[in-house]
Amino acid sequence: MNTPAFSVARTTRTAIEADLLISALRSEGLHPLDLQTAGHISLGGADVSYHIQVPTGELPQVAEFLKAYDESAANVSQQ
Numbered sequence: 001m002n003t004p005a006f007s008v009a010r011t012t013r014t015a016i017e018a019d020l021l022i023s024a025l026r027s028e029g030l031h032p033l034d035l036q037t038a039g040h041i042s043l044g045g046a047d048v049s050y051h052i053q054v055p056t057g058e059l060p061q062v063a064e065f066l067k068a069y070d071e072s073a074a075n076v077s078q079q
Helices: 015-027 056-078
Strands: 006-012 040-043 046-055
Touching (some): 006 015, 006 056, 015 046, 015 056, 046 056
Antiparallel strands (some): 006 046, 040 046
């Protein structure tokens, strides 16, 4: 869910993955919402995905960071 102030930068399947990405974004000086206040998707009462929301103005920096993060993860998995 996007609002004028915040945009979804990534959707994860687990809360653990979302927490890791939120911590990584914060370590880069970015400002994602806490997972408890960010939206998530439920199916039958069970959470099935989690949105990582960031200030809309930070979206370009977050996208660049996530691209590098994904490339780094791909390199590790190939080793």
